[in-house]
Amino acid sequence: MIDRDHATPRASQTVACVLTGGGRSAVAVVAIAGEKAKAIVDRYFDPAFRRTFRPGQVRYGQWVGQDDSAVATESVVITPLDDSSFEVHCHGGVAATRRIMDDLAVAGALAIEPNQWVCGRMPPLIAEATAVLAGCVTARTAAIAMDQVRGALQGWATTSFDGLQQSPVSAHDVRLQAADILRSAVVTARLTVPFRVVLVGPPNVGKSSLVNAIVGYDRSITMDVAGTTRDVLHADTVIDGLPIRISDTAGIRVSDEPIEREGIKRARGAAVDADLVVRVVQPGIPPLDDVVHAATIDVMNKMDTLASDSCVDQSVVGTIATTGQGIELLMDRIVSVLTQAMPSPGAAAAINRRQAWLIRAIAESDDAVAQTMLLQELLTPTSDHESQFDE
Ligand SMILES: Nc1nc2c(ncn2[C@@H]2O[C@H](COP(=O)(O)OP(=O)(O)OP(=O)(O)O)[C@@H](O)[C@H]2O)c(=O)[nH]1
Ligand SMILES: [Mg+2]
Known part of the structure; x- marks a missing residue:
C-alpha cells in the first residue's frame, strides 16, 4: 500500500497519479511524469509491437509489474504525452489501479493527488x-x-x-x-452539484405522487391523508442531461402539531434554498401565495378531478400524477427554466x-x-x- 504525499513534489521528482475518479469504472488512467518515467515504463510495460514511443500515439501491451510479482500481467494501453510523461490506461476499479501505483512506488515514483498533477502542468x-x-x-x-x-x-x-x-x-x-x-455563471459556477428543485404546496394535492412520477420509482409514501409527508425527502435524478436533486416536502398549512410544524418549517426553508420551486395545487385549492421565489413553476395536479366547465391558466402545468399525464411537460418546463442561463x-x-x-x-x-x-x-x-x- 502506498500513501499519497500531500507535500509539493520537487520539480525533479518522478510522480504518479490516478487521474480518474474512484469507484468501479471500466477504465482508469494513471499518469507518470518525471526523469525516471521513461525508464519505469520500459521496465514494466511489454508492448505488443516494439516500436519507438511517439507522443500522442497509443501503444497496446502488457503491464508486467515487479519481477517477483505474483500478480498476472494486465492488458494496458500507454500513451506518451512527451518524452518524460505517460498515461497508462488500465482496468478501472481500486485493485487494478492500486497494483500499478504500487509498482510505480517501488520504482521510485511519488504518488500525488490529481490537483497536484494538474497544478503547474497547465494554465x-x-x-x-x-x-x-x-x-x-x-x-x-x-x-x-x-x-x-x-x-x-x-x-x-x-x-x-x-x-x-x-x-x-x-x-x-x-x-x-x-x-x-x-x-x-448561476449555472456554470456549480456544475458538479445537482440543481435543487423543490415541490411545495398544501397537503394532499399530490406532491409526493409527482416526485415519484418524475423519478420513476416510489421514493415517497403517498396516501389519501393530509400530512403524510413529514420531512424533506430528496431524490437524485437526471432530466435531459441535467443533474437534479428533487425534494418532496410536507404539505403547508396551519398546524398545532409540533412534528408537522417542524416539517412545514423545513419545507419553507427548502423552498428558500431551491434553484427552482414547483408550487403544486389541485382543483379547488388555492396556491400558496406566501411561497415566492425567483424561479417558480405552477402545477395543477389531479386534473382528472377538474370540473369540465373549469379552465386553467395557460402558464400552469396540468398533471395527473397517478397516470403520468403531464409529467413530460412538467419535466420539459423544469429543464427550460433551469437552462435559461446555459x-x-x-x-x-x-x-x-x-x-x-x-x-x-x-x-x-x-x-x-x-x-x-x-x-x-x-x-x-x-x-x-x-x-x-x-x-
Ligand atoms: N385523482 C387523483 N389522485 C391523485 C393524483 N395525484 C395523487 N393523487 C392521490 O392523492 C392522494 C395524496 O397524494 P400525495 O402524493 O400523498 O399528496 P401530498 O401532496 O404528498 O400529500 P402530503 O404529503 O400529505 O402533503 C393519494 O391518494 C394519491 O394517490 C391525481 O393526479 N389524481
Ligand atoms: Mg407527501
Whole structure:
C-alpha cells in the first residue's frame, strides 16, 4: 500500500497519479511524469509491437509489474504525452489501479493527488476546468467544463488582457463581455452539484405522487391523508442531461402539531434554498401565495378531478400524477427554466466561485487598469481563492 504525499513534489521528482475518479469504472488512467518515467515504463510495460514511443500515439501491451510479482500481467494501453510523461490506461476499479501505483512506488515514483498533477502542468484556468470536469456527472454539464478545458475562458481572458495593454480592446467591450459570461455563471459556477428543485404546496394535492412520477420509482409514501409527508425527502435524478436533486416536502398549512410544524418549517426553508420551486395545487385549492421565489413553476395536479366547465391558466402545468399525464411537460418546463442561463456551446464560462467573483468585478468596472489587474488575477491566481470562496 502506498500513501499519497500531500507535500509539493520537487520539480525533479518522478510522480504518479490516478487521474480518474474512484469507484468501479471500466477504465482508469494513471499518469507518470518525471526523469525516471521513461525508464519505469520500459521496465514494466511489454508492448505488443516494439516500436519507438511517439507522443500522442497509443501503444497496446502488457503491464508486467515487479519481477517477483505474483500478480498476472494486465492488458494496458500507454500513451506518451512527451518524452518524460505517460498515461497508462488500465482496468478501472481500486485493485487494478492500486497494483500499478504500487509498482510505480517501488520504482521510485511519488504518488500525488490529481490537483497536484494538474497544478503547474497547465494554465490555472485550464487546471481548474480539468478539476471541475472530473466532478461532472452528466454529459451536458461536462460539455461546459470541457469547453473551458479547451480554453474558452482562458482565450477570452488572455485576449482581453493583451487587448487592454495595446488598446485595440476597450474597457467598455471587456465589461460587456464579462457581463455576458456572468449571465451563465448561476449555472456554470456549480456544475458538479445537482440543481435543487423543490415541490411545495398544501397537503394532499399530490406532491409526493409527482416526485415519484418524475423519478420513476416510489421514493415517497403517498396516501389519501393530509400530512403524510413529514420531512424533506430528496431524490437524485437526471432530466435531459441535467443533474437534479428533487425534494418532496410536507404539505403547508396551519398546524398545532409540533412534528408537522417542524416539517412545514423545513419545507419553507427548502423552498428558500431551491434553484427552482414547483408550487403544486389541485382543483379547488388555492396556491400558496406566501411561497415566492425567483424561479417558480405552477402545477395543477389531479386534473382528472377538474370540473369540465373549469379552465386553467395557460402558464400552469396540468398533471395527473397517478397516470403520468403531464409529467413530460412538467419535466420539459423544469429543464427550460433551469437552462435559461446555459452558455452556448464553446462559450467562455466561469466554472467556480473564484472565477465568477472576478468576472463580476470586471463586469462592474469601466476602468482598464482595474480590469487588467482582475484579468491577471483570473489568469494567474496569487492565492488559494477556492477555499476563500467555499461555503
Ligand atoms: N385523482 C387523483 N389522485 C391523485 C393524483 N395525484 C395523487 N393523487 C392521490 O392523492 C392522494 C395524496 O397524494 P400525495 O402524493 O400523498 O399528496 P401530498 O401532496 O404528498 O400529500 P402530503 O404529503 O400529505 O402533503 C393519494 O391518494 C394519491 O394517490 C391525481 O393526479 N389524481
Ligand atoms: Mg407527501
